[in-house]
Amino acid sequence: MNDLLRRGTMRVNERGHLEIGGCDCVLLAKKFGTPLYVMDEELIRANCRRYIAAFKKHYPGSFQVAYAAKAFLVLYMVRLIREEGLWLDVASGGELFTALKAGFPADQILFHGNYKTDEEIVLALRHRVGRIVVDSEEELDRLDQLAGQWGGEARILLRITPGVEAHTHQFNRTGQIDSKFGIPLEEGLALRAIKKALGKNHLLLMGLHCHIGSQVFEKEPFEVAAEVMMGLAAEAKGAFGFELKELNLGGGLGVRYVSEDDPPAVEEFVESLCRAVITNCRRLGLTLPSLLIEPGRSIVGEAGTTLYTVGVVKEVPAVRTYVSVDGGMSDNPRPALYDARYSAVLANRACDAPDCVVTVSGKHCESDTLIRDVRLPRPKPGDLLAVLTTGAYHHSMASNYNRFLRPAVVFVKEGKALVACRRETYDDLLKTEILEPDWKEVADRLASL
Numbered sequence: 001m002n003d004l005l006r007r008g009t010m011r012v013n014e015r016g017h018l019e020i021g022g023c024d025c026v027l028l029a030k031k032f033g034t035p036l037y038v039m040d041e042e043l044i045r046a047n048c049r050r051y052i053a054a055f056k057k058h059y060p061g062s063f064q065v066a067y068a069a070k071a072f073l074v075l076y077m078v079r080l081i082r083e084e085g086l087w088l089d090v091a092s093g094g095e096l097f098t099a100l101k102a103g104f105p106a107d108q109i110l111f112h113g114n115y116k117t118d119e120e121i122v123l124a125l126r127h128r129v130g131r132i133v134v135d136s137e138e139e140l141d142r143l144d145q146l147a148g149q150w151g152g153e154a155r156i157l158l159r160i161t162p163g164v165e166a167h168t169h170q171f172n173r174t175g176q177i178d179s180k181f182g183i184p185l186e187e188g189l190a191l192r193a194i195k196k197a198l199g200k201n202h203l204l205l206m207g208l209h210c211h212i213g214s215q216v217f218e219k220e221p222f223e224v225a226a227e228v229m230m231g232l233a234a235e236a237k238g239a240f241g242f243e244l245k246e247l248n249l250g251g252g253l254g255v256r257y258v259s260e261d262d263p264p265a266v267e268e269f270v271e272s273l274c275r276a277v278i279t280n281c282r283r284l285g286l287t288l289p290s291l292l293i294e295p296g297r298s299i300v301g302e303a304g305t306t307l308y309t310v311g312v313v314k315e316v317p318a319v320r321t322y323v324s325v326d327g328g329m330s331d332n333p334r335p336a337l338y339d340a341r342y343s344a345v346l347a348n349r350a351c352d353a354p355d356c357v358v359t360v361s362g363k364h365c366e367s368d369t370l371i372r373d374v375r376l377p378r379p380k381p382g383d384l385l386a387v388l389t390t391g392a393y394h395h396s397m398a399s400n401y402n403r404f405l406r407p408a409v410v411f412v413k414e415g416k417a418l419v420a421c422r423r424e425t426y427d428d429l430l431k432t433e434i435l436e437p438d439w440k441e442v443a444d445r446l447a448s449l
Helices: 025-032 041-058 075-083 093-101 118-126 136-149 186-198 222-242 266-286 297-303 332-338 426-430 438-446
Strands: 018-020 036-040 063-068 087-090 109-110 131-136 154-163 203-209 246-247 290-293 303-316 320-327 344-346 358-360 369-376 384-388 408-413 418-421
Touching: 018 025, 018 131, 025 036, 025 109, 025 303, 025 384, 025 408, 036 041, 036 297, 036 384, 041 408, 041 418, 063 131, 075 087, 075 093, 075 418, 087 093, 093 109, 093 118, 109 154, 109 369, 118 136, 118 297, 131 408, 136 154, 136 186, 136 203, 154 186, 186 203, 186 438, 222 246, 222 303, 246 320, 266 290, 297 332, 332 369
Parallel strands: 036 408, 063 087, 063 290, 087 109, 109 131, 131 154, 154 203, 203 246, 246 290, 320 358
Antiparallel strands: 036 303, 303 320, 303 384, 344 384, 358 369, 408 418
């Protein structure tokens, strides 16, 4: 059995079909169509619990695990996260609105973003979200002003760029100096921002935040980030008497996309973080802060599988064999954005031995390659292709490019499949469009500006 199939509830059943959550993938495709996002609910819950258990074991202080909503967010996922006792990290007004609509406690939400509009900030203030993660000095001024107008006090963290460069794709690096995110340590800018935050009338500085990147396999960059952040906290205590109550070290732990990927286990990752924070607190004479992290991909990534139907198999002699499926970059833009690599199996022939190398292509009008040079049993039209590790940044980044319909999302558990997001229809594509605009209304609006 392919080692990458040894995850969660995934197995090959007696029919030779891939099965997830007790549900035969061939039957799922027949019932719900393809492309189809399939989420292993039991694995998602298990990953949440692994994080909680690891912190309880390795950190003597208080802690919170906040799920990073940007990885994958639907209403049902919000409910699941609440049931598992995690907080929620959102990065837009839309993610915040989704969380609130699902009934998630606002005081357990962290609101991120390098540019939050006034409307987004007001939404957060109205609902009294738990923490607003401030990304710049300019945002400190706007947030303080808006909080004053709304007659409240905003609890904040300052996002710092710690100058730690993780070994990952350049587009996934966020902790280095040259980044749109956060306030740099260099030239005393971070210390200046801390002083400024402490002087605001309507802001309560709870602590510091950093995030070094995503799909990171090494523990050392996170340890270095913890050391740097604790050093900054010590400087701020000496300069301003600031006591660090909370330290948020972000997320970024990688997952297995292909067999060569070897990320540390959740337990190893958490132990490493906790040890780094504890060691540096002792070294610097600081009180242990409440420790927060924001995992996303490592909770949902390997729990997701996308099912496609094979349509056309085209062999270019002495070059390659193209296998075209009924989806592509509209449901998975990551290969185009990051040169992301994936593994796949034929879900309806999961016991067949791989005997050829093919390139899986999407059907968009683009150089739409999902997987280059993957070993599979020789595919045939009508086969069901299962692409693994598609739980993170697939549904959330999906689009209607070429007017494709975004796939349905089903959660599978104990032989049952729950539709958490229905497949779009052609009518959905047009629901915001206007065939004959009221030009007089447009002119009146322009005249009133």
